[in-house]
Amino acid sequence: MTVKRIAVVGAGAMGHQIAMLSALAGYETYLQDISEDSLEAADRKLKDILNRWIEKEKLTAEAYEEAFHHLHMTTSLEEAAGQADLVVEAVVEKLDLKREVFSKLDEITPRHAVLATNSSTIVSSLIADATTKPEKVCNMHFFFPALVMDCVEVVKGEHTSDETAQTVMDVCHQMGRTAILLHKEISGFVANRILFAIQKEAMHLYEGGYADFEDIDKIVRNALNHPIGPFELMDLSGLDVGYYVMEQHYQETGDPDDRPSQTLVEKVEAGELGRKTGKGFYTYDRKVKS
């Protein structure tokens, strides 16, 4: 299937960068969000990033103009997705909300349109039945920050057609990303399952008083050669994001061990969400760019 027009729903941490990847790849791209503020912030952040790329000679001024020429921002889902060949949903990690969005997309998108979710954990079979075309639904999981991270996990459910999976793989390649196809669904997919196992153990060690979080990060960096420690990474991707992911995972498994940890709950309730709020496990200069 030939994709010409892509809609990205949700202009937050992930959505705005996925939309820019799409625009840079030459797709006519629509970025939609219910919040005007999110769209304005998205526009500002993208201009900042691309201007820095020009300064570093990673992008030409012509390519900048071209990309913004392809990128349209709107609060109207109909305008964004009404003629889309592919929709990438990147709203908050809440199953009910995603099902509501997919049900609306089912009504307004052309019959041939592929509907993909960028969810970090939710398998698309939990969403596909909110539509009348489950064969067109799959996971397309980018990593944060999407303009930098190369990998995309494409997950095929039993309901997903081969053509749908291939279409999404082709789009990833066109965006210059390394796409990897998972043949079977599993909550959290591959990268995040491995990451969660590390973060869960790091939190267990911290809450058990075995070591401070800074020292756990230091050990993981120095002994395991990870570029960044688990607490630094939680701060970077947002503690609220981690919280919702764990809450969703817990709802799926029912295993009390999968619940968000006490520390995470307290931090989210206190609004200490990591780099984006200036404080998480660590404290940041608010102007630091993530």
Ligand SMILES: NC(=O)c1ccc[n+]([C@@H]2O[C@H](COP(=O)([O-])OP(=O)(O)OC[C@H]3O[C@@H](n4cnc5c(N)ncnc54)[C@H](O)[C@@H]3O)[C@@H](O)[C@H]2O)c1
């Ligand atoms: N942040 C990460 O590290 C990361 C990485 C990979 C995947 N993801 C996944 O990407 C998705 C989005 O995460 P995020 O970190 O960008 O979240 P975010 O909170 O930064 O952004 C979500 C955006 O969705 C918008 N939104 C809410 N309801 C909407 C609706 N009905 N229609 C349109 N827009 C709506 C919000 O206004 C907000 O701008 C989640 O499913 C998450 O699991 C996140």
